Amino acid sequence: MAQLIQMRQRIKAIETIKKITHAMRLISMSMHSRLRAKAPVFENYQNEVTKMFQKVKLAAPQWKNATMFPQAAPEKNPLVILVASQKGLCGNFNSALFRVFQELYPEKKIKNTTFIAVGKHAVDFINKQPTNKILKTFDQFSTPRLSLISGRIIELISQAKVPYSSVVVIANGLKSFFVQKPMQTTVLPLSMELDENLAQEVPKEPYSWEQSPDDILDDLALQYLTSKVHHLLFQSLLAEQAARFISMDNSTRNAKTLLEETQLQYNKLRQAQITRELTELSASF
Numbered sequence: 001m002a003q004l005i006q007m008r009q010r011i012k013a014i015e016t017i018k019k020i021t022h023a024m025r026l027i028s029m030s031m032h033s034r035l036r037a038k039a040p041v042f043e044n045y046q047n048e049v050t051k052m053f054q055k056v057k058l059a060a061p062q063w064k065n066a067t068m069f070p071q072a073a074p075e076k077n078p079l080v081i082l083v084a085s086q087k088g089l090c091g092n093f094n095s096a097l098f099r100v101f102q103e104l105y106p107e108k109k110i111k112n113t114t115f116i117a118v119g120k121h122a123v124d125f126i127n128k129q130p131t132n133k134i135l136k137t138f139d140q141f142s143t144p145r146l147s148l149i150s151g152r153i154i155e156l157i158s159q160a161k162v163p164y165s166s167v168v169v170i171a172n173g174l175k176s177f178f179v180q181k182p183m184q185t186t187v188l189p190l191s192m193e194l195d196e197n198l199a200q201e202v203p204k205e206p207y208s209w210e211q212s213p214d215d216i217l218d219d220l221a222l223q224y225l226t227s228k229v230h231h232l233l234f235q236s237l238l239a240e241q242a243a244r245f246i247s248m249d250n251s252t253r254n255a256k257t258l259l260e261e262t263q264l265q266y267n268k269l270r271q272a273q274i275t276r277e278l279t280e281l282s283a284s285f
Contacts, residue, residue: 004273007266014262018255024089025248032177032241035143035234042234046227053220059206060213067163068190068221074166079114079135080105081153081187083171083233084122085240086141091247093180093240094121097172100182101125104170114164116153118233143237150230154222157188164188169232172239178246180239185232187225 057063082101084094105113107130114133117126119141126134136156138149157167167188172180209216 004266004270007262007269011259011262011266014255014259018252018259021248021251021255025245025252028241028245028248032238032245035238035241039234039238042231046231049220049223049227053217053224056207056213056217056220060217063214063217065190065214065218065221067158067160068188068225070163070165070189072163072165074189075112077114077162077165078112079116079157079164079167081116081118081167081169081171081229082122082126083141083169083236084117084119084125085236085243086119086121087244088121089247090240090244091250093172093243093247094125096180097170097182098125100184101170104184116156118149118153119236141233141237146230146233146237150226150233153229154226157225158222169229171232171236172243173232173235174239174242177242180243187228190221190225 082097084097088094110129110131111133113131114135115126115129115131116135117123117137120139123137123139126137136152138145138152141149157164166186169185169187171183171185173183175181207213
């Protein structure tokens with residue numbers, strides 16, 4: 001009898017877990033769909049900013065900027081931006097990212113690197129590393145804060161007393177809905193593949209500069225970098241929701257399978273208990 005009671009309690013627990021994972025699966029898919037709907041707007045903005053920056057840069061080839069084009073070797077004063085999830089229950093989303101990070105940045109390399117952590121799990125991970133060069137942490141990472149975080153990161157980079165020799169973003173990217181892959185993206189030194197068609201769009205007449213070309217390009221470069229960092233953060237959020245959906249979907253399926261097996265085992269045990277009681281009753285007459 002005690003075993004049957006334990007089995008019933010286990011069945012109720014599995015049913016509760018199944019309801020929770022199913023609800024989280026629906027929430028993740030809903031959030032992913034909302035983010036996906038915003039993706040074309042962000043991509044269009046990034047493309048237009050990039051196009052404008054390239055066209056103006058072609059018209060002022062003499063432009064130089066110490067922040068955008070650092071002269072020091074990349075390993076002299078590097079900055080790494082680590083982007084992980086804000087919440088858990090998303091499979092190996094964070095663990096795979098941290099494995100790649102540890103491969104790229106062993107302990108000796110960590111000590112000479114400055115870090116920015118985005119997302120609660122990234123903040124917790126960086127705080128455990130043997131470094132005291134943590135420039136900034138963002139432990140509140142969500143869609144409404146994307147513009148704020150990306151703008152603040154670019155502000156920290158542009159206002160650094162000593163320009164960073166390189167800026168790298170390590171974050172998960174969305175190869176497809178079912179495949180999320182940790183990626184390392186170099187943000188600085190600035191490197192852009194110029195579109196050959198842009199050269200034809202540059203007007204033959206020289207631009208009439210109301211401001212200094214260097215000042216205009218400095219501002220455009222910051223907008224370009226902000227849009228690029230914003231895009232990488234946005235892709236991480238997309239990948240996080242997809243990973244959480246897959247994880248919760250697998251958990252729901254496993255809970256369903258385990259529930260069926262447990263119910264079958266309970267029914268067998270209950271039937272055996274009834275048969276035993278009937279046998280004892282018939283033997284007493």
